[in-house]
Amino acid sequence: MAFRFKTICLALTLLMFIPFSALSAEKSLILYILDGSGSMWGRVDGKIKIQVAKDVMTTLIQETPSGIDCGILVYGHRKKGDCTDMEMVVPMGPLEKEAAMEKVNKISPKGKTPISDSISMAVDKIKGTEAESTIVLVSDGIETCGKDPCAGVKKLKGSGVNFIMHVVGFNVKADAEKQLSCIAEAGGGNYFSTTNAADLLAAMNQIKESVVEKKKIEPPAPTPEPKVITQKVSKKTTSIRIKAKGPGTLKLKYDSWLKPPRYYKLIDPETGEEKARFQGLGDQLVPPGEYQIVWRQDEHASGEVTLGEVISVESRKTTEVILKTGIRPVTPDWVKPPRFWRLKDPATQEVTAHFTRLEPQLVPSGAYDLAWRQDEHGAGTVILDRVSIQPDILNDVELATALNPVPAKWVPGSLRFWELQDVKTGKPVAHFRLGLLPQLVPPGTYRFIYRKSEHGSSNSDLGEVKVEKGKMNEFPISTGVKLIPQPGIKPPYKIEFIELNEKGESIRTVVLKRSFDPMPLKPGTYKITYRQEEHGSSTLTLVDAFELPEGALVEVEM
Numbered sequence: 239m240a241f242r243f244k245t246i247c248l249a250l251t252l253l254m255f256i257p258f259s260a261l262s263a264e265k266s267l268i269l270y271i272l273d274g275s276g277s278m279w280g281r282v283d284g285k286i287k288i289q290v291a292k293d294v295m296t297t298l299i300q301e302t303p304s305g306i307d308c309g310i311l312v313y314g315h316r317k318k319g320d321c322t323d324m325e326m327v328v329p330m331g332p333l334e335k336e337a338a339m340e341k342v343n344k345i346s347p348k349g350k351t352p353i354s355d356s357i358s359m360a361v362d363k364i365k366g367t368e369a370e371s372t373i374v375l376v377s378d379g380i381e382t383c384g385k386d387p388c389a390g391v392k393k394l395k396g397s398g399v400n401f402i403m404h405v406v407g408f409n410v411k412a413d414a415e416k417q418l419s420c421i422a423e424a425g426g427g428n429y430f431s432t433t434n435a436a437d438l439l440a441a442m443n444q445i446k447e448s449v450v451e452k453k454k455i456e457p458p459a460p461t462p463e464p465k466v467i468t469q470k471v472s473k474k475t476t477s478i479r480i481k482a483k484g485p486g487t488l489k490l491k492y493d494s495w496l497k498p499p500r501y502y503k504l505i506d507p508e509t510g511e512e513k514a515r516f517q518g519l520g521d522q523l524v525p526p527g528e529y530q531i532v533w534r535q536d537e538h539a540s541g542e543v544t545l546g547e548v549i550s551v552e553s554r555k556t557t558e559v560i561l562k563t564g565i566r567p568v569t570p571d572w573v574k575p576p577r578f579w580r581l582k583d584p585a586t587q588e589v590t591a592h593f594t595r596l597e598p599q600l601v602p603s604g605a606y607d608l609a610w611r612q613d614e615h616g617a618g619t620v621i622l623d624r625v626s627i628q629p630d631i632l633n634d635v636e637l638a639t640a641l642n643p644v645p646a647k648w649v650p651g652s653l654r655f656w657e658l659q660d661v662k663t664g665k666p667v668a669h670f671r672l673g674l675l676p677q678l679v680p681p682g683t684y685r686f687i688y689r690k691s692e693h694g695s696s697n698s699d700l701g702e703v704k705v706e707k708g709k710m711n712e713f714p715i716s717t718g719v720k721l722i723p724q725p726g727i728k729p730p731y732k733i734e735f736i737e738l739n740e741k742g743e744s745i746r747t748v749v750l751k752r753s754f755d756p757m758p759l760k761p762g763t764y765k766i767t768y769r770q771e772e773h774g775s776s777t778l779t780l781v782d783a784f785e786l787p788e789g790a791l792v793e794v795e796m
Contacts, residue, residue: 266449267307267369269330269360270295271353273377273408274315276507277528278347280378280548282409283434286603286629287378287548288347290435291408295342298442299335303450308333309363310342313356314349316586318510321352321383330363344585346604347546350508353377353421354385357403361394364401371401372449374442375421378407380414382508388420395425403427406441409434483553485523492519492561495598495632500537504529507548526553531561533600541592546602564632565591565625566598567608570640570710573678577614581606584624603629610637610678618657618669622680638708641668642676643686646716648791649674650755654692658684661702674715681707688715688758696749701760717788719764720756721780722795729753731775734767738783761788768796 272295278288295310302308309330316323327341357375364371381387391403403425407418415431422429430441496519504514507530514529516522531545551557567579581591584607591601605626611619627633643656657669661683668679686700703713719735735748735757744765750757766781786792 265305265307265369266372267330267364267367268372268374268446268449269309269311269364271356271360271373271375271377272310272312272342272345273351273379274312274345274347275349275351275379275382276314276318276347276530277351277379277548279507279530279546280409280528280550285435287408288345290438291376292342292345294435294439294442296339297439298446299333299338299342301443302333302335302446304332306333306450307331307369308338310338311356311360311363312345313352314508315345315347316349318349319508320349321355323349324352324356324359326359326363346583350382351377351379352383352385353381354387354390355383357387357391357421358394361397361399361401365399370449371399372427372445373401373403373425374406374445375403375418376406376408376438376442377414377418378409379411380417388417388424391421391424401425404430404445406430406432406438406445408432408438483526485525486551486553487556488522488524488549488551489556489558490519490521490561491558493632495564495566496561496600497535500534502534503532503542505532505544506530521556524551524557526551531559533561535593535599536595539594540599541589543591543599543601545600546604560630561600562630562632563601563603563627564598565601565627566632566634567596568634568636568638569596569678570638572676573637574612577611577617579611580609581625581627582609582621583607598632601627603627608635608637612670612677613672616670616672617677618666620668620679622678636708637678638710639679639681639705640676640710641679641703641705642710642712643674644712644714644716645674645758646714646718646791648718648720648756649715649758650690654689654695656689657687658703658705659687661685676710679705681705686713690750690753690755690757694751694753695757696747698748698758699746699760700758714789715758717761717786717790718756718758719766719786719792719794721754721766721768722793723754724796727796728770730768730770731772732769733757734769734777735759736765736767738763738765742783756791759786761786766794 280287307330309326310328312327313324328338360373403422404427405418405422407415419429432438432441498518501515501517503512505512507528514524528548528550530548533543533545549557549559575596578592578594580589581601582589584605590606593599607621608623608625609619610622611617622637625635655669655671658667658679660667667684670677683702683704686703688698688700705711729752733750737745739745748757748759763783764786765783767777768780769775769777781794
């Protein structure tokens with residue numbers, strides 16, 4: 239026993255001299271800065287750059303082991319021309335993979351490239367941590383907010399924050415490559431030049447493994463110096479012949495469904511500034527540069543639609559622009575043309591595209607809420623469905639989810655409105671003042687609200703209705719009460735139909751004023767009160783309690 243006690247004491251004594259870092263795994267941290275600027279709508283090897291970046295990030299997230307704190311910062315993805323548009327879409331900490339992938343897949347490039355401020359924001363997020371910190375910038379272009387990110391990184395490295403900065407250039411030009419490699423060198427890291435999806439994934443994996451497995455990154459081969467150009471200068475003159483860059487040619491590729499537009503514009507991808515405007519579908523001469531297309535199909539039947547993708551025009555070369563991403567609403571034959579329909583950003587509810595005609599339309603790819611307004615004054619705007627627009631095809635979107643209120647013969651032909659309300663919140667989801675006619679509505683379970691007149695009645699909750707997707711759903715309006723007055727009695731100031739619970743307590747009241755019209759109600763137990771004049775009479779109870787069965791009209795003789 240004494241020997242065992244001495245052995246334990248010796249072991250504890252030895253543990254006291256082992257550094258704590260050797261007893262626990264070293265914590266590591268990696269923060270990604272992703273380019274969400276407008277230029278990420280460009281293509282590499284036929285694929286849209288932002289989609290390639292999303293695919294690569296999804297793979298990295300899936301393969302990142304536990305124990306690695308991770309964060310993702312995105313710039314330029316919410317507003318055009320805004321140098322403050324930066325967001326930590328995935329906060330620093332243990333990685334919640336499903337949530338992180340969902341956030342990444344929602345990135346929609348829009349604006350400028352504030353690289354310098356994004357790096358400053360990233361460094362702020364890792365201040366105070368004792369973990370080995372790695373920052374990875376992925377960009378397809380240079381700083382466009384007037385700052386020097388290379389000098390900024392040098393200053394941050396000298397501030398005492400311990401981090402390594404790697405930079406991945408994604409299909410960048412020579413001037414951008416020079417700036418991005420300078421940032422990496424100032425951050426004590428490496429610069430990776432990538433031109434396609436495979437290169438991007440390989441570079442990101444190499445950086446990730448350097449953090450996870452503590453592998454040393456082998457620096458990429460230095461970029462070869464450009465070939466020296468020797469020009470012969472004629473001695474017969476003092477001038478040098480220099481060729482200025484001329485325009486390139488823009489060629490539109492499209493399918494037969496696309497009609498010539500009212501006009502289309504070329505804009506700067508990051509600022510939104512208009513650079514050129516054309517009509518028709520013919521070839522056009524365009525100055526070299528990068529652009530986005532803003533398309534307007536009709537003068538009055540549609541609004542401007544920013545198509546998303548960035549096109550690059552080079553001097554004396556032809557750039558083919560694929561205009562094949564579209565949407566075609568498909569509706570049942572009873573649906574009349576709406577006042578308008580729209581595509582809205584699900585996160586911000588900003589309008590991406592606006593149309594009045596049910597024709598194929600050019601739109602950017604992505605996920606949208608499809609909003610529908612049947613009539614300018616007779617209906618509210620309804621979000622019918624979430625639609626996914628795939629690139630380079632005409633997407634048929636079937637709009638066939640509908641509700642038909644079917645009234646009994648005794649139900650008055652005129653009414654103020656009917657609407658569907660959210661069961662939990664009571665907020666209107668769909669609102670119509672076009673009579674009891676079928677309407678397109680979103681699928682779900684709702685309360686059906688009937689309003690006979692604006693001032694002569696209150697809302698009558700007729701019960702729940704389940705709307706199934708893709709079909710015509712019917713809601714019968716066949717339950718109600720009608721007072722049968724004696725001859726000569728004028729319509730009263732008000733009649734109250736009071737719904738009662740099992741204890742005989744009031745649940746809700748439906749009011750009818752200056753009328754003996756039948757009132758649609760939901761099935762249940764009711765009490766009826768009656769007041770002939772507002773000030774000259776008291777309220778009488780006509781019926782203490784009675785059952786109103788489903789599908790019945792109860793007539794109360796006075």
